[in-house]
Amino acid sequence: MPAPVIVPQPLAAARAAFVGGAGYLAACTQGLPLRATLSASRAELDAWERGEATPAAYGAAVEEARAAFGSIVGVPADRVAIGSQVSAIAATVAASLPDGAEVVCVDGDFSSMVFPFLAQQHRGVTVVHAPLDRVADAIGPRTSLVAFSLVQSATGAVADSDAIIAAAATHGAITFADLTQAVGWLPVDASRFDLTACHAYKWLCAPRGSAFLTVGDRMLDELRPVQAGWFAGDDPWASCYGPDMHLARDARRFDVSPAWPVWPGTAAALAFFAGLDQVAVHAYTSGLGDALSDRLGLPALGQAIVTWPDADGSDLAALSASGIRASGRAGRARVAFHLWNTPDDVARVGDALPAKDRGSAEPAGS
Structure with missing residues (x-):
């Protein structure tokens, strides 16, 4: 079982730079804007x-x-x-x-x-x-x-x-x-x-x-x-x-x-x-990824992006029905953890998905 995900204080403060993000697990599709980005754009x-x-x-x-x-x-x-x-x-x-x-x-x-x-x-x-x-x-x-x-x-x-x-x-x-x-x-x-x-x-x-x-x-x-x-x-x-x-x-x-x-x-x-410590960001986001992998019975790979086979799209549909924004690519469900995410998002994903054998976290040859 992976160690509990602890949020370093600087990163906890950095989360406030985003307007929201709970349940948004699609940074690999499109990131969320920072308050500063919205202000500059407006x-x-x-x-x-x-x-x-x-x-x-x-x-x-x-x-x-x-x-x-x-x-x-x-x-x-x-x-x-x-x-x-x-x-x-x-x-x-x-x-x-x-x-x-x-x-x-x-x-x-x-x-x-x-x-x-x-x-x-x-x-x-x-x-x-x-x-x-x-x-x-x-x-x-x-x-x-x-x-x-x-x-x-x-x-x-x-x-x-x-x-x-x-x-x-x-x-x-x-x-x-x-x-x-x-x-x-x-x-x-x-x-x-x-x-x-x-x-x-x-x-x-x-x-x-x-x-x-x-x-x-x-x-x-x-x-x-x-x-x-x-x-x-x-x-x-x-x-x-x-x-x-x-x-x-x-x-x-x-x-x-x-x-x-x-x-x-x-x-x-x-x-x-x-201005962020990139090593700390990696440790936090990949820690969330490993925590989800453990919850789903997948190998912990030290990655912020977690994918698994979902050929019929049923897992992605279950996530969507639970109000979780994720994505599907090449017959696989895909979730991504960024700074706005917390261990609560790991729990939400785990609760939304039915228990079953999801195989390997990455396809053969990758």
Whole structure:
């Protein structure tokens, strides 16, 4: 039986930063907004309504968010580019591969980390699909890049990044990790990967439409800025018109023009997470996950996301009928514990579900 989940005082205080959240176990689908995010977003709308919104103010919010994200994942701000969606970031990575490149992907990974590479097949790019626990073995001398979600969307399984990084280094392959289902509950050092992508609307609780790309040193020149626009310029305000192009010399060369209204709220959300002890957050959220696993007779895996087979959707339906917000993916029920959750949520889930053998917490080969 796992130890009782104790809420560290700083995290107990941090819970008050959210309006609510009891019974909401769907952070892996969409995070809940912080009070500060709601305040910043409403202030932006009010300023827009009054005709007082300015590009300079939006730009300042972008830079605050960029620096905060870099702090959270352990890279300097000049190695962080902004984006809108993981698929668009992955498309930039895919377009930068040479003709005939081989890419290793996870079998069953979220499509945003697979489709952009499949879409390059017209120029000879091939994709090798490997089970999560065999990704490192699938990397060989022909592999140009390995693309994988650090935490799998459908199962919550955590990739063996040490083995993947080691195998990629042996063969000179680029490592590209999607951190969307990890950052916010799992401590992550993005500097270990050549490239990472992260959409901030899930565990980082930002408005949807703000995403980040981190770029390792060797990729600054290898990655092609195929989405370059005025915001990627060395001086964006001097880059509004052609014909000359002078891109930023750091990761900002991969920036896309920001969807302005989402960035004040994003900056507020990321400032909050940058001020948290990520190790303590992981201990708390994964402790709740292990407590639920014990309640349901599943292996405790030290994860904030707990999934189990639910092919007919009966468990998800039972959770919904009890007022619990969860999700179902790939024939599995999925619950996620974040800072707003408490041991009461563990009890609510356990009480809502009928007693039965739920098998393994993660599918074979994950």
